[in-house]
Amino acid sequence: MEGKFYSEEKLKEIVEVRKMNPFQVLCALVMGALIKHKILSQGVVNVICKDVGPRFAEVLLAMGYIGNYEQSREGLKSLIKDVCRVMKMDDITRVEDVDEGVAVIVDSKLCRLCIRTVGDVPRSACIFPVIFEAMANYMGIPCKFNRKEDFKSEGLCKVIFEINV
Numbered sequence: 545m546e547g548k549f550y551s552e553e554k555l556k557e558i559v560e561v562r563k564m565n566p567f568q569v570l571c572a573l574v575m576g577a578l579i580k581h582k583i584l585s586q587g588v589v590n591v592i593c594k595d596v597g598p599r600f601a602e603v604l605l606a607m608g609y610i611g612n613y614e615q616s617r618e619g620l621k622s623l624i625k626d627v628c629r630v631m632k633m634d635d636i637t638r639v640e641d642v643d644e645g646v647a648v649i650v651d652s653k654l655c656r657l658c659i660r661t662v663g664d665v666p667r668s669a670c671i672f673p674v675i676f677e678a679m680a681n682y683m684g685i686p687c688k689f690n691r692k693e694d695f696k697s698e699g700l701c702k703v704i705f706e707i708n709v
Contacts, residue, residue, distance in 0.1 A: 561654065563635075568656045579669055589669040597678025604630060613683055615709045620646050620685050624676055632656070644690060645706040648672065652701050673703045680705070 559569060578584035604610045609630045613619035621639045624646070628634040636654040640647050650672070652658055657671060673689040680687045686708040 562656050563632075563654075564656045572657070575669060584669055586669045589671060590674045593671050593674035594678045597675045598682035600675065601679040601682045610683075613685060615685050617641060617646055617707055617709075620680055620687055620705060620707055623680055623683060623685065624648055627676070627679065642704060644704050645687065646704070648676065648701075648703045648705070650701045650703075652699055655701070658701075670701070672701070676703070677705065685709070 558564075564572075575584065601610070604627065610623060610626045613623045621641075624637075624639050625634065628637045628639075628648075633650075633656060636651055636656070638647075638649045640649065673691075677687060677689045687705045688708070690704040690706055
């Protein structure tokens with residue numbers, strides 16, 4: 545077949561190592577195509593996630609996947625852990641206290657939402673930072689994603705949230 549980015553063996557390896565289901569692959573491919581064709585950027589993803597985050601929280605609350613959380617570091621950590629569990633990402637994420645607040649650490653080689661290794665994509669557009677920020681603020685946990693740092697380095701994505709309580 546023409547236009548293949550990877551061999552069948554490499555694709556199978558990527559999907560199996562990341563434990564991606566077909567829906568996750570489809571979403572990654574769609575996001576990747578939008579970025580490749582310059583329709584989508586990290587800035588646009590941030591705007592969308594600010595809108596989607598509260599709606600996603602409403603759905604998860606209605607379905608009983610998440611509950612009410614303290615307005616604290618512990619509340620933020622619990623919310624993030626619960627959302628990662630629901631999204632089947634809890635096996636590849638760590639949520640830790642750091643001086644600045646709370647860090648979410650993901651092994652980028654295993655992330656099921658990252659589009660960079662699924663196709664020929666020049667850059668990423670990560671939903672994690674702003675979706676969690678928007679969800680937490682909607683849930684009454686005032687926090688802000690620390691945009692000053694490059695959160696991708698050495699095979700890890702480390703997203704830091706400053707909590708304002």
